[in-house]
Amino acid sequence: MNFQPLTPELVAAFEQIVGQHHVLTAQGVEADVYADYGRDHTEDLHYAPDVVLRPANAEEISQIVRLCHEHHVPVTPRGAGTGLSGGALPVHNGVVISTERLNKIIEIDERNLQATVEPGVINQVFQEAVQAKGLFYPPDPASKGSCFLGGNLSESSGGPKAVKYGVTKDYVLNVQVVLPTGDIIWTGANVLKNATGYNLTQLMIGSEGTLGIITRIVFRLIPYPQQNIVLLVPFRNEEQAAAAVSEIFRQGIVPSGMEFMEREAIEWSSRYLNIPLTLPEDILAHLLIELDGQDLDQLYKEAENLYGVLEKYDIGEILLADTVAQKEELWKIRRNVGNSVRYNSVYKEEDTVVPRAELPKLLKGVKEIGRRYGFNSVCYGHAGDGNLHINIIRGNLSDEMWNHGLREPIKELFRLCVSLGGTISGEHGIGLVQKPYIGIAIGEVQLELMRGIKRVFDPHGIMNPGKIF
Amino acid sequence: MNFQPLTPELVAAFEQIVGQHHVLTAQGVEADVYADYGRDHTEDLHYAPDVVLRPANAEEISQIVRLCHEHHVPVTPRGAGTGLSGGALPVHNGVVISTERLNKIIEIDERNLQATVEPGVINQVFQEAVQAKGLFYPPDPASKGSCFLGGNLSESSGGPKAVKYGVTKDYVLNVQVVLPTGDIIWTGANVLKNATGYNLTQLMIGSEGTLGIITRIVFRLIPYPQQNIVLLVPFRNEEQAAAAVSEIFRQGIVPSGMEFMEREAIEWSSRYLNIPLTLPEDILAHLLIELDGQDLDQLYKEAENLYGVLEKYDIGEILLADTVAQKEELWKIRRNVGNSVRYNSVYKEEDTVVPRAELPKLLKGVKEIGRRYGFNSVCYGHAGDGNLHINIIRGNLSDEMWNHGLREPIKELFRLCVSLGGTISGEHGIGLVQKPYIGIAIGEVQLELMRGIKRVFDPHGIMNPGKIF
Incomplete structure (x- = not known):
């Protein structure tokens, strides 16, 4: 792609669109803030954008993108920057568009168990808002306290609840997108089933910001499971722990969490969190298992079945967390393995x-x-x-x-x-960071289809260039 | 699109590929069989294909499609022909490719709760095969006794279990496809989560045979719910029945079936099936509700909650089906409404x-x-x-x-x-049949994206032409 440099005229136009205060540059008054937009949570990488823009809504984003499309200027969409594959890094410089000001929960529709949000809403903020109404939005990446829902869609995020409840893509009904040409579209309808044309919604999810900028999301929600049980199961052999996972499902048990941690993972994380934890020397791995539902008696029945399966393995003493504090501590350890590493x-x-x-x-x-x-x-x-x-x-x-x-x-x-x-x-x-390896997973014919789709959406190749393929 | 007529040389080439017995024409010995391939379950429509081919596998389909691509001959993929929107009708004549001989269940992988099948497997045959192993494949359209799984993918089929378990698209992990160029690809991987490139799997599902021919499917399965309860709830007012639906979900109850039938629907169907059913005159609609799970006591608890919600509406006497025969009869009535109409x-x-x-x-x-x-x-x-x-x-x-x-x-x-x-x-x-109306649901910008995707997959426009847009 032949990109064009950012001109002072374009920067002036951006200032007109978003207001001077929301245009950040290396020379500007907020140079330190600006610098943060050049990195994310991926290793040690840094790429300097020419300019960072903080628009307020889809219309402003549309105007910005239309100018970039006309002038062949690269655009890198950015959520909270918690990504782990470098998706938000402006590798061709140009314009970074941050969605941080699109942070409103527009509606929680209790009649239809749906919610409409802007992409800059933090995952946990959204979870708590729907939980207050007895509803549940299950996908919760480890970074849930800071990551944005828009980024969750872009990377098709999962999290520990995915085993029972599915990943982000399974909760998205409809998405508003600013296309790389500046057009604003909705990809689908606010319904649970849709057999009307190609599935543009699922095409956007996991496209890592290369096909457009998500500006509004309609999620489906489910009733909040009121009860849960959490168990920490120590294994004397890592491979046995991994083998037990498959056996549990074959026995008809569907946990709402089923996390594997090597000995070092749990040790590093509990040390990092200052949580005292003494592991017998022969324990080499753990499974953290959560069961959830609406009825506690029912969960204890399921837990009995689970014990029956686990007994066949060479395990240590199972820790059953039965207070809220204990459960939270175990999950905290699991969530902080990445941070501790x-x-x-x-x-x-x-x-x-x-x-x-x-x-x-x-x-x-x-x-x-x-x-x-x-x-x-x-x-x-x-x-x-x-x-x-x-x-x-x-x-x-x-x-x-x-x-x-x-x-x-x-x-x-x-x-x-x-x-x-x-x-x-x-x-x-x-x-x-995984771009050099994509050919291992995806054949050349499929990659050529993906490149073709990219060209249909983004004829000038301006949207998050240098990613995926 | 400029299509070319089918030449005798091409027909001879098809005979070489699939064997003479599997090439059907209006002039051939099986002319009556051939004629069936010109219609489906959509109204009264009929379009005559030039030739019907019954290949045995993906490789044969690839060879056929490659020839059609080179010679600009239209190809209409066909499952069991139970579709209700005319998707399998060869409106531009040319070649119909039937997947009826690709009818093998290749593997039911109990360790991973996955199954690999060919597209010509009948939905119910597959359901019963996995159920015999304690596993569950929930999507079951009304035509489950005859419709093919490949067709279910193409139309993104649902069925009555979708309310709790989702539709076909929610069970597909990976698909093998013969592209309109003749290339054979897999769209994804056999995993529950996948953040590797664009979601070609979900793009294929619901594309109604316009992007390629599905030749193999990897499904995920879940444990079979061993228990269920079925209730028939009569309402004195159709709109109250529809309103109760939403309220049930708001109360945290997620039924595995929640079907609405107007008075006439249930009357016509029971008469059609010769099932005696006397409806009080003031009953104008019914909800057929199913609850399922692993534990019957638990289901009775849920049913109590359900009664609590329903009490608020102007209903007649609830019929609780508690024998297998009774439950089947109620579901049979529901499934046959379409046939009775x-x-x-x-x-x-x-x-x-x-x-x-x-x-x-x-x-x-x-x-x-x-x-x-x-x-x-x-x-x-x-x-x-x-x-x-x-x-x-x-x-x-x-x-x-x-x-x-x-x-x-x-x-x-x-x-x-x-x-x-x-x-x-x-x-x-x-x-x-819904093509004239698509502009009501989908804007011109989105349609142009879909047409662009179509061109990427099918540069000569040969694959199921005349459908969707």
């Missing part, structure tokens, strides 16, 4: 996913590849979905090994996922 | 869908439009999803009115759906 070491995170019964093979393969190439990894993730987050730890690796030498083992790892029926990202997206 | 009268069926709380307004609007234009309708459908099937009855309408005069009232009806946040098809698709 980030705090302890430079790392690269791979977001592998396989059919859930193949998890033991994946885990064994990760460790074997690590031994062969000389790196350590901390593994944890959403075992019920077969979604394993593999954190490769920098440790004593040389610059050469860290910057170039890991390509081959990561390729081996991804090839293993694909050979097991899986793929290279379950919920983080391809973005920038 | 077809048996009683020429009709046109509209597959409207709105947010569920808007059903009373839709129902009221339908009757009002009917009164104004002088037609009767029989209404029934999946009330839990807001999906109302409106059968416009021919009755004494003139040819002029039937063939042309209904356009305006149908437009009014569809505009009403859209104004209520809904759309013009919930689960039947646009196909041929």
